[in-house]
Amino acid sequence: METIERAYLGLYLTVLVIVGACLIFALVRAIRGPRTADRIVGVNMAGTLTTLALALLAYILELRDVVDVCLIYCLASFLSVVVLSKVYVTSYRERSARNAGRPSDAESDAGEENADA
Amino acid sequence: MLEWIRFAAAAALAAAGAVVLCTSVLGVFRFKFALNRMHAASVIDSLGVLLIIASLIVAFGLTVLSLKLALVVVFLWITSPVASHLVSRLEVMTGEDLARHADIQAPAEKVRDERD
Numbered sequence: 001m002e003t004i005e006r007a008y009l010g011l012y013l014t015v016l017v018i019v020g021a022c023l024i025f026a027l028v029r030a031i032r033g034p035r036t037a038d039r040i041v042g043v044n045m046a047g048t049l050t051t052l053a054l055a056l057l058a059y060i061l062e063l064r065d066v067v068d069v070c071l072i073y074c075l076a077s078f079l080s081v082v083v084l085s086k087v088y089v090t091s092y093r094e095r096s097a098r099n100a101g102r103p104s105d106a107e108s109d110a111g112e113e114n115a116d117a
Numbered sequence: 118m119l120e121w122i123r124f125a126a127a128a129a130l131a132a133a134g135a136v137v138l139c140t141s142v143l144g145v146f147r148f149k150f151a152l153n154r155m156h157a158a159s160v161i162d163s164l165g166v167l168l169i170i171a172s173l174i175v176a177f178g179l180t181v182l183s184l185k186l187a188l189v190v191v192f193l194w195i196t197s198p199v200a201s202h203l204v205s206r207l208e209v210m211t212g213e214d215l216a217r218h219a220d221i222q223a224p225a226e227k228v229r230d231e232r233d
Contacts, residue, residue: 004120004121004124007124008124008127008176011124011127011128011131012131012173012176014135015131015134015135015169015172018135018138018139019138019169022138022139022141022142022161025142025145025146026142026145029145029146029154033151035151035208035211035212036207036211037151037152037155037204037205037207037208037211037212038151038154040204040207041145041151041154041155041158041204042145042158044158044162044200044204045141045142045145045158045161048161048162048165048166048193048197049138049161051166051189051193052165052166052169052170055169055170055173055186055189056169056173058182059173059176059177064182067182067185067186067189068185070185070186070189071185071188071189071192074189074192074193074196075192078196078199078200081200081203081204082199082200082203085200085203085204085206085207086203088207088211089206089207089210089211092210092211093210
């Protein structure tokens with residue numbers, strides 16, 4: 001019985017090390033992604049891998065409450081991706097509307113309403 | 118003996134999950150375009166999480182805790198397509214040289230936004 005517990009511990013520690021390495025690579029992709037979508041993909045991957053790492057730590061450390069933290073982290077990671085993409089789409093739309101409105105004579109700086117609609 | 122069979126099942130699931138994780142990270146670094154990278158990254162959200170959490174459920178046994186772990190998988194399966202949809206919409210709307218990478222016709226939402 002002692003041997004099998006150590007076997008489970010070694011197995012999940014190995015998987016945890018692999019998850020940590022993948023997490024580092026996901027953060028590298030989030031830092032040096034050339035476009036915004038690459039960065040958000042890296043952030044999404046990092047959130048999912050952190051969820052996995054929390055689930056593994058709940059087994060390794062025998063902390064039963066960490067599974068709840070894992071569930072909440074999953075929610076928060078999804079929310080961060082939604083908010084980031086919404087913010088970037090909105091700012092891009094306002095910027096392009098401003099750039100489109102500048103050459104024409106319409107000097108309205110309202111973001112939503114396009115001048116030539 | 119039965120415990121060792123259970124350990125072998127958990128180890129096989131965890132090893133398959135680790136292989137899927139490494140494959141997905143490799144794909145994210147090998148592809149050169151954001152939509153292709155998203156395709157590689159979404160493998161973790163569906164298959165990698167499923168395999169590793171199934172391994173943990175086998176190790177824990179069927180308790181309330183494994184129900185919570187299964188709930189994590191279900192939640193990721195619901196939210197990952199939504200997140201992928203939002204990120205791909207961001208890329209299609211803000212991408213300037215999209216036609217060079219992908220065979221996408223004029224982004225319909227951009228046209229609709231300018232018409233509204």
